[in-house]
Amino acid sequence: MLLSVDHVTRYFYDQPVRAVVQSHRLTPSVFEGQKVLDWQVTVTDGLPGGAFRDGAGDRVQGWSVQGPLTEIEVRVTGRVETFDLAGVLRGHRESVSPLCYLDDTMPTRADTALVELARNAMGEEATLAAAHRLSDAVADAIRWTPGVTEACTTAAEALALGEGVCQDHAHALIAVARASGLPARYVSGYLMSGSEGATGDAAHAWAEIWIEGLGWVGFDPTNRCCPDDRYIRLGSGMDAQEAAPIRGVARGAGQESLDVSVAVQLAEQ
Amino acid sequence: MTGYFNEMYDGASVRPPYARLGDWVNAMPAELRQMKQAEAEALFRRIGITFAVYGEGGDPDRLIPFDMFPRVFTGAEWARLDRGVKQRARALNAFLVDVYGRGEIVRAGRIPARLVYQNDAYEKAVAGIVPPKGVYSHIVGIDLVRTGPDEFFVLEDNCRTPSGVSYMLENREIMMRMFPALFRENRIAPVENYPEILRRTLASVAPKKCNGEPTVVILTPGHFNSAYYEHSFLADLMGVELVEGQDLFVEGEFVWMRTTEGPRRVDVIYRRIDDAFIDPLCFRPDSMLGVPGLMDVYRSGGVSICSAPGAGVADDKAVYTYVPEMIRFYLGEEPILNNVPTWQCSKADDLKYVLEHLAELVVKEVHGSGGYGMLVGPKSTAAQVAAFRERLIADPGNYIAQPTLALSTTPTFVEEGIAPRHVDLRPYCLVGERVELVPGGLTRVALTEGSLVVNSSQGGGVKDTWVLAE
Numbered sequence: 001m002l003l004s005v006d007h008v009t010r011y012f013y014d015q016p017v018r019a020v021v022q023s024h025r026l027t028p029s030v031f032e033g034q035k036v037l038d039w040q041v042t043v044t045d046g047l048p049g050g051a052f053r054d055g056a057g058d059r060v061q062g063w064s065v066q067g068p069l070t071e072i073e074v075r076v077t078g079r080v081e082t083f084d085l086a087g088v089l090r091g092h093r094e095s096v097s098p099l100c101y102l103d104d105t106m107p108t109r110a111d112t113a114l115v116e117l118a119r120n121a122m123g124e125e126a127t128l129a130a131a132h133r134l135s136d137a138v139a140d141a142i143r144w145t146p147g148v149t150e151a152c153t154t155a156a157e158a159l160a161l162g163e164g165v166c167q168d169h170a171h172a173l174i175a176v177a178r179a180s181g182l183p184a185r186y187v188s189g190y191l192m193s194g195s196e197g198a199t200g201d202a203a204h205a206w207a208e209i210w211i212e213g214l215g216w217v218g219f220d221p222t223n224r225c226c227p228d229d230r231y232i233r234l235g236s237g238m239d240a241q242e243a244a245p246i247r248g249v250a251r252g253a254g255q256e257s258l259d260v261s262v263a264v265q266l267a268e269q
Numbered sequence: 270m271t272g273y274f275n276e277m278y279d280g281a282s283v284r285p286p287y288a289r290l291g292d293w294v295n296a297m298p299a300e301l302r303q304m305k306q307a308e309a310e311a312l313f314r315r316i317g318i319t320f321a322v323y324g325e326g327g328d329p330d331r332l333i334p335f336d337m338f339p340r341v342f343t344g345a346e347w348a349r350l351d352r353g354v355k356q357r358a359r360a361l362n363a364f365l366v367d368v369y370g371r372g373e374i375v376r377a378g379r380i381p382a383r384l385v386y387q388n389d390a391y392e393k394a395v396a397g398i399v400p401p402k403g404v405y406s407h408i409v410g411i412d413l414v415r416t417g418p419d420e421f422f423v424l425e426d427n428c429r430t431p432s433g434v435s436y437m438l439e440n441r442e443i444m445m446r447m448f449p450a451l452f453r454e455n456r457i458a459p460v461e462n463y464p465e466i467l468r469r470t471l472a473s474v475a476p477k478k479c480n481g482e483p484t485v486v487i488l489t490p491g492h493f494n495s496a497y498y499e500h501s502f503l504a505d506l507m508g509v510e511l512v513e514g515q516d517l518f519v520e521g522e523f524v525w526m527r528t529t530e531g532p533r534r535v536d537v538i539y540r541r542i543d544d545a546f547i548d549p550l551c552f553r554p555d556s557m558l559g560v561p562g563l564m565d566v567y568r569s570g571g572v573s574i575c576s577a578p579g580a581g582v583a584d585d586k587a588v589y590t591y592v593p594e595m596i597r598f599y600l601g602e603e604p605i606l607n608n609v610p611t612w613q614c615s616k617a618d619d620l621k622y623v624l625e626h627l628a629e630l631v632v633k634e635v636h637g638s639g640g641y642g643m644l645v646g647p648k649s650t651a652a653q654v655a656a657f658r659e660r661l662i663a664d665p666g667n668y669i670a671q672p673t674l675a676l677s678t679t680p681t682f683v684e685e686g687i688a689p690r691h692v693d694l695r696p697y698c699l700v701g702e703r704v705e706l707v708p709g710g711l712t713r714v715a716l717t718e719g720s721l722v723v724n725s726s727q728g729g730g731v732k733d734t735w736v737l738a739e
Contacts, residue, residue, distance in 0.1 A: 021519050021562040023550045049562065050522040050569020055369075055396025062565035064520045097372065099386035100393040247550045249561040251518070 001229040002037075004267035005190055007076040007203070009246060010259040016068035017252030025188070025235030026076050026245050027059035031092035033085045034232060039078030045069070057094035058235035067252065074246060079267050080232050087218040087226025089208065089233075098210040101183035105239045107171050108186075110179040111156040117141060118176035126182055128217065131209045134180065135219040138172045144222055151240070166205045167240050169221040173207040174239070183210035186243040187218060190232040192264045202262040205243075208236065232264070274417045274677040275689055276340065286341040286737055287680075289454050294338070294680070294687060302337075302682065305447055309335050312443050334730035335440065337447070340679045340692060340712040344739035347458075350413070350421065350696065351706050353606035356596060358409040358698040361428055361583045363599035365405035369396050369579060374598050380591045388588070389636065390581030392544060394551055398568055398577075401474040402702055405577040406584075407539075408434075408467070409698040413606070415677040422609045422674065424693065426592065428584040429576055430541050433711045434697050435499040438463060438506075440733040441709070456738040458708035463697070464506035467539075470701035474573050475536045478522070483536035485509045486526060488517070490542050490558045500541050514542075519562030524572045537573045538563075544578045586635045586669050587613060609674060615666040623670040624661070627654050630670045632661065645721060647673050676721050679732070681714055691715045693723045694734065708736035 026041050028034050049062025121137035123130050145163035155175040158168035170186050177184035191204035206220035218227040237243030277287040367373050368385050375382045410431025412424040441460055445452050475483035489500040491513050504511035525532040546556040551564035566572050590611045593604040612619035632644040644657040661668055678689035696710035712732040713723035723729040
């Protein structure tokens with residue numbers, strides 16, 4: 001599929017701030033499932049820092065903006081040709097050991113309820129089928145409901161609530177996978193959400209689970225599927241915070257507010 | 270105190286390195302000694318060096334007792350320590366480059382993968398990064414104990430930001446000021462050039478993007494930190510700026526320092542802040558101590574960080590067991606300095622042995638420091654041993670055990686005169702373009718009679734450490 005992306009994030013400060021520094025994971029991953037045709041990231045009055053590919057294969061780019069300023073805009077536009085690999089992250093170059101993705105973090109810590117959920121779904125062997133069962137179990141246990149959870153909600157809290165969004169689904173799947181001894185990580189990216197049967201925003205998140213022999217395989221409990229050609233993968237991390245497409249801080253006393261719009265569509269050929 | 274190696278007395282005779290010190294102490298009347306001791310204390314107070322060594326916590330304003338009786342090594346003894354410490358520092362750095370690269374030592378099955386990659390100190394954020402000159406740990410503090418004339422053991426390695434070197438320098442300074450004659454009578458190798466070698470070492474690992482003379486700074490968490498004195502002391506002696514996170518900022522591809530003449534580019538940061546706090550955009554987002562964006566600049570080669578983030582994976586107590594293996598694997602050499610035999614309580618057989626011999630062993634937390642959370646079996650009551658057993662059984666992977674070592678003693682001034690007290694030693698190896706070690710280090714002494722715990726938080730003191738020129 002040929003997908004076009006237009007992703008605009010506007011930051012507003014109620015008082016002028018002296019400077020803003022950001023770290024971006026806003027470039028599509030390089031693997032057999034996607035091919036970038038054109039891609040551009042702009043930051044209002046921004047000075048690009050050094051760029052590099054990190055050990056997990058993500059393209060990271062630093063930015064700084066000198067103030068005083070009360071508003072900046074980060075705009076991502078581009079076109080990507082995508083292919084359905086049934087979730088398998090084939091041909092992705094990375095050097096981090098999968099074992100690094102067994103440790104829990106605060107939002108992905110498994111409480112007794114998550115451990116119970118994992119045990120019931122997992123079965124005997126750590127196979128691909130077991131990973132599918134974990135993903136389904138999370139989808140069954142947490143109903144997709146926007147607006148009930150927050151950015152800081154943990155997997156355990158979302159499960160207790162029984163509702164959440166893609167971030168909560170991904171955190172919960174990571175928690176049950178790691179509790180079952182499977183390395184798992186958070187993936188941020190885009191989804192052509194207008195498409196038939198697609199749930200969630202165009203700015204989307206899912207999880208990847210390490211399957212011996214196959215490598216990293218994506219699972220999206222929100223849509224009860226593995227990522228296909230409607231998905232664009234940006235970057236990964238232990239949890240949502242680490243995998244965030246934009247991490248940033250402002251120097252100064254101004255309070256920050258945010259406005260995000262994302263459109264992912266079938267591109268004109 | 271029989272059964273312990275006394276570094277000064279061999280029976281009734283005095284070992285050669287201490288020959289002149291025997292005369293010195295015999296010629297010193299008790300009143301003079303007390304006067305000198307008071308003078309030393311006043312000097313330390315005036316300097317303001319009151320911090321706890323090695324981040325042990327405790328009262329930051331408490332003076333660590335200084336013992337005037339120096340600890341002495343012959344040139345020949347030191348030559349072996351010098352080779353052994355440098356060998357270890359090289360192997361630890363080779364290990365770090367490897368485990369953040371291809372992980373050959375893991376692939377070869379010489380160290381368990383989980384010990385490396387599931388280690389809390391492993392920073393996957395720097396996987397694939399090779400720092401300038403292939404050095405992760407630029408200041409390696411190796412803690413040594415001695416049990417006989419030729420028997421030395423490495424107790425632990427410190428690859429992050431080992432502290433205490435200011436004591437090495439101040440102890441020497443104060444001894445020279447109080448007893449100038451001693452330094453005329455004995456040929457003592459100098460340690461005063463440590464700050465200059467440190468500065469040269471740091472400058473030698475400047476990033477590729479640096480052109481011209483590198484700008485080096487020391488990054489401190491601030492004056493409330495227990496080792497702040499040491500940070501400012503070293504900055505002074507090296508002639509570099511002492512900065513806090515708020516004095517630095519990232520703009521474009523570089524890190525800059527605010528100065529009265531405008532921003533100045535920084536090339537090398539000797540940081541005395543833990544990994545977790547150095548950049549809220551990469552590690553703990555709530556950290557106010559670090560510099561936002563620093564890790565992106567570091568990882569794209571715009572600045573060097575010493576020690577490099579992630580260096581801690583080489584120095585935890587479970588990885589320690591494998592350092593002799595690292596020396597064989599990377600250097601193709603046999604270790605010059607031995608490890609203390611160590612039982613890994615995470616292994617069922619080892620745990621069984623440890624539980625059966627708890628009263629004879631020293632048991633430590635894998636990530637512990639400062640002599641806290643440890644059990645010295647022979648010095649503990651049955652109730653203490655029983656309580657520790659419970660903790661050990663509850664979380665065996667958190668503990669390692671070692672035999673109780675017969676730490677050597679050196680003569681130490683005590684209330685009644687002079688008595689043997691147990692000591693250890695931390696030399697500070699500097700690794701940059703070259704591997705260097707000043708002849709000396711920090712000797713810690715357990716001032717309580719019979720005590721084997723030299724930590725200042727547990728009543729330890731410090732001594733000047735001499736290496737005699739041959």
